Amino acid sequence: MGMNIQETIASPLVWHPQTAAEAWQLKQTYDIEAVYTSGGTLLRTQWESGISAMPQHLIDLSAIRGLNELRVGEAGLVVGGQTSLQSCRSNALLSRHFPMVTEAIRTIAAPSVRQLATIGGNVASSIGDSIAALLGYDAEVIWFDGTREHRALLSEWLHEASAAKRGNERLLLSVLLPFEESLGETPVSNGAEDLTSQMKRFGAYHKVGRREAFTPSVVTACINGVLTCSNVIKQIRIALGGGQTVPVRLEGLEKEISGADVDGQLLRHVYDRTIELFEPREDLFASAAYRKSTAANLIVSELWKAAKDNTKQL
Amino acid sequence: MSEEAVKSESPYVLRCFVNGKEELIDTKPAARLLTIVRDELSLTGTKRSCEIGRCGACMVLIEGKAVNSCLTMAYQCSEKQITTIEGIAVQGMDPVQQAFLEEGGFQCGYCTPGMIISVKALLDENPDPSDDEIAEALSGNICRCTGYGGIWRAVKRAAEGRRQTT
Ligand SMILES: Cc1cc2nc3c(=O)[nH]c(=O)nc-3n(C[C@H](O)[C@H](O)[C@H](O)COP(=O)(O)OP(=O)(O)OC[C@H]3O[C@@H](n4cnc5c(N)ncnc54)[C@H](O)[C@@H]3O)c2cc1C
Ligand code: FES
Ligand code: FES
Numbered sequence: 001m002g003m004n005i006q007e008t009i010a011s012p013l014v015w016h017p018q019t020a021a022e023a024w025q026l027k028q029t030y031d032i033e034a035v036y037t038s039g040g041t042l043l044r045t046q047w048e049s050g051i052s053a054m055p056q057h058l059i060d061l062s063a064i065r066g067l068n069e070l071r072v073g074e075a076g077l078v079v080g081g082q083t084s085l086q087s088c089r090s091n092a093l094l095s096r097h098f099p100m101v102t103e104a105i106r107t108i109a110a111p112s113v114r115q116l117a118t119i120g121g122n123v124a125s126s127i128g129d130s131i132a133a134l135l136g137y138d139a140e141v142i143w144f145d146g147t148r149e150h151r152a153l154l155s156e157w158l159h160e161a162s163a164a165k166r167g168n169e170r171l172l173l174s175v176l177l178p179f180e181e182s183l184g185e186t187p188v189s190n191g192a193e194d195l196t197s198q199m200k201r202f203g204a205y206h207k208v209g210r211r212e213a214f215t216p217s218v219v220t221a222c223i224n225g226v227l228t229c230s231n232v233i234k235q236i237r238i239a240l241g242g243g244q245t246v247p248v249r250l251e252g253l254e255k256e257i258s259g260a261d262v263d264g265q266l267l268r269h270v271y272d273r274t275i276e277l278f279e280p281r282e283d284l285f286a287s288a289a290y291r292k293s294t295a296a297n298l299i300v301s302e303l304w305k306a307a308k309d310n311t312k313q314l
Numbered sequence: 315m316s317e318e319a320v321k322s323e324s325p326y327v328l329r330c331f332v333n334g335k336e337e338l339i340d341t342k343p344a345a346r347l348l349t350i351v352r353d354e355l356s357l358t359g360t361k362r363s364c365e366i367g368r369c370g371a372c373m374v375l376i377e378g379k380a381v382n383s384c385l386t387m388a389y390q391c392s393e394k395q396i397t398t399i400e401g402i403a404v405q406g407m408d409p410v411q412q413a414f415l416e417e418g419g420f421q422c423g424y425c426t427p428g429m430i431i432s433v434k435a436l437l438d439e440n441p442d443p444s445d446d447e448i449a450e451a452l453s454g455n456i457c458r459c460t461g462y463g464g465i466w467r468a469v470k471r472a473a474e475g476r477r478q479t480t
Pocket of ligand 3: 419420422426456457458
């Protein structure tokens with residue numbers, strides 16, 4: 001057996017910029033002939049499946065200084081875009097403070113793919129399975145426009161990326177996860193525990209695929225919130241994605257239910273509104289209707305569980 | 315540009331260390347490691363199957379971590395230590411290989427080099443893995459023959475053997 005077809009017809013030049021400014025300049029110079037390349041794992045999938053051709057230039061981002069580490073910054077945990085998903089998966093700070101991100105990453109591909117794949121590539125693709133969990137923590141991104149760094153909410157960055165005509169061409173540097181109110185123990189996925197004596201924090205991330213493990217997602221769902229001891233919703237974030245759908249926060253629904261009691265009527269409302277507001281992309285394997293009801297069931301059941309656990313502890 | 319960005323052109327000479335030996339390989343910067351080990355270095359123990367990261371047949375160790383060689387580009391291997399299945403047994407059969415033999419961890423054997431590499435990476439990092447950790451570590455290795463029972467036993471036995479010798 002010889003080389004595969006992409007290797008015989010194309011052999012891109014690979015650039016190794018040392019700074020974000022150099023990387024950005026290379027992209028300006030070679031424009032559509034060049035792609036930013038982190039781990040290259042999603043790009044490889046796209047080249048092999050014929051979704052896109054191998055470009056003439058790869059701009060390898062791995063040598064840019066300071067982007068492959070995870071550190072505590074002033075505003076939260078800063079995850080450099082070049083950090084491999086497997087380093088994120090095994091990072092104690094990340095799993096302690098943002099367990100749903102760790103859980104989301106655990107379900108992405110397999111460890112061997114995650115050695116190459118980066119968090120930056122996952123987010124910049126706009127459809128990575130880490131995104132719903134990051135949205136659940138109100139993550140921000142730091143990106144570079146050729147002159148300076150910008151900080152933006154991930155939800156806005158994604159919104160602009162899907163609106164942009166030529167897709168997302170902004171150079172992503174890092175992901176910023178703001179620490180939640182309590183810096184003590186934060187919730188383990190699917191659990192609930194003390195925020196103050198009056199409040200319970202709860203959260204869960206789910207990925208539904210067509211197999212149990214090592215599978216692309218059909219739906220990703222994240223819920224993160226705070227309940228009072230009488231089951232009034234004090235804070236809530238709901239994020240949904242999966243497959244080729246760019247993940248979104250259901251901010252309209254979040255506003256509607258903030259301050260409300262979790263009871264049967266509210267759960268019905270959450271179900272109906274999730275079906276209305278979530279607009280997943282369908283494919284040959286799963287319809288939009290299936291994805292909507294899967295997402296609605298996941299969110300409602302987690303909210304119900306959190307309220308039930310809360311009542312049990314009284 | 316403030317500093318000249320380094321460029322890897324074709325032809326490109328990859329310098330890396332394969333099974334402990336320095337190699338200077340004329341290739342292309344985006345060539346796949348799978349092609350390099352099999353076609354340039356004739357190390358055909360590394361298997362080619364799906365070629366898109368989904369089966370694990372092409373697994374190698376890069377700096378001691380299991381990585382799919384079909385996803386890895388030449389420039390990503392520059393100056394790295396790469397171990398193929400041939401490099402696992404240089405000092406006689408590795409205990410992981412022995413455990414696969416004793417527990418019937420293979421039938422046709424096509425997935426086996428990749429499995430051995432993944433188990434080796436797992437046990438080097440975590441000599442006493444839980445069932446969940448074993449399942450996660452091997453989630454990228456597909457076997458179409460065994461039903462995984464023999465593989466599971468082999469991993470357990472290899473872990474047990476390692477605990478007894480340390
Ligand atoms: C076998 C297999 C299984 C997979 N399973 C999953 C899965 O379960 N869930 C999942 O989410 N993904 C999955 N993927 C896809 C992929 O591995 C991940 O999305 C990964 O995180 C992409 O990261 P990367 O560093 O390899 O990105 P790359 O492939 O390098 O880049 C991805 C995209 O982002 C752009 N890009 C990369 N970095 C930047 C940056 N810093 N700034 C701007 N643009 C950038 C690239 O130009 C490209 O368009 C799988 C892939 C494979 C091969
Ligand atoms: S050939 Fe590389 S994972 Fe299948
Ligand atoms: S033994 Fe045949 S594929 Fe695993």
